[in-house]
Amino acid sequence: MQILAISPDSNEKSQELAERLRARYRFLTDHDLAVTRRYGLVHAGGGNKGQDVPRPTTIVIDRRGIVRWLARADNFQVRPDAADVARAVRDL
Amino acid sequence: MIRYWPAFLSVFLSLGAVAGYASLLRVPAIRNHPELYLGAFALATTIAAVASWRAARWPNLVALAISAVLLVLGGYFNFVLARVPAAAMALRVGEAAPDFTLPDATGAPITLASFRDRTPVVLVFYRGYW
Numbered sequence: 722m723q724i725l726a727i728s729p730d731s732n733e734k735s736q737e738l739a740e741r742l743r744a745r746y747r748f749l750t751d752h753d754l755a756v757t758r759r760y761g762l763v764h765a766g767g768g769n770k771g772q773d774v775p776r777p778t779t780i781v782i783d784r785r786g787i788v789r790w791l792a793r794a795d796n797f798q799v800r801p802d803a804a805d806v807a808r809a810v811r812d813l
Numbered sequence: 814m815i816r817y818w819p820a821f822l823s824v825f826l827s828l829g830a831v832a833g834y835a836s837l838l839r840v841p842a843i844r845n846h847p848e849l850y851l852g853a854f855a856l857a858t859t860i861a862a863v864a865s866w867r868a869a870r871w872p873n874l875v876a877l878a879i880s881a882v883l884l885v886l887g888g889y890f891n892f893v894l895a896r897v898p899a900a901a902m903a904l905r906v907g908e909a910a911p912d913f914t915l916p917d918a919t920g921a922p923i924t925l926a927s928f929r930d931r932t933p934v935v936l937v938f939y940r941g942y943w
Contacts, residue, residue, distance in 0.1 A: 738942070
């Protein structure tokens with residue numbers, strides 16, 4: 722399984738975060754939200770300075786490139802439980 | 814001093830809920846249930862309101878002010894600021910994930926389709942840390 726974490730953050734910040742968490746994550750930078758927009762996941766004006774930000778979303782994609790599970794937040798405090806994501810990947 | 818125990822209990826509940834939520838953000842059972850801190854603020858406000866009604870002395874009134882302010886701020890954060898408006902989802906389960914290429918932390922381009930036939934991929938869109 723490969724985890725790709727996508728945010729508009731700059732590369733340095735993402736790098737620091739990955740090292741601090743010692744995570745298997747690969748952090749990708751979607752600086753202008755082009756990919757986030759293509760996925761329909763822009764929360765317009767949702768940032769702390771009124772900027773557009775991604776709406777927190779987790780998507781499980783199988784080996785054929787098909788979306789098999791997704792969790793989209795309607796409250797940004799709430800994240801999918803890691804156990805649910807792991808189960809979705811195991812069930813592929 | 815002992816007669817002000819409801820005021821102390823109220824302040825303890827209020828500040829305990831703030832400290833508990835902030836320090837346990839990594840725990841899904843805490844993070845995903847903002848109603849826990851809202852419930853603690855509401856209980857603290859109720860206790861302080863009853864105490865203030867029975868004796869309008871400053872410890873009770875201070876406890877009431879602290880808990881009521883936290884309840885209003887917490888409610889505003891949870892029900893207004895943290896809400897992500899409903900939007901049409903372009904993507905559905907069973908559809909192909911749109912391909913993309915984005916730079917990783919070292920600047921190297923990563924293409925989603927390169928994982929095809931190799932391994933499942935979990936995409937995590939997150940707000941970032943600004």
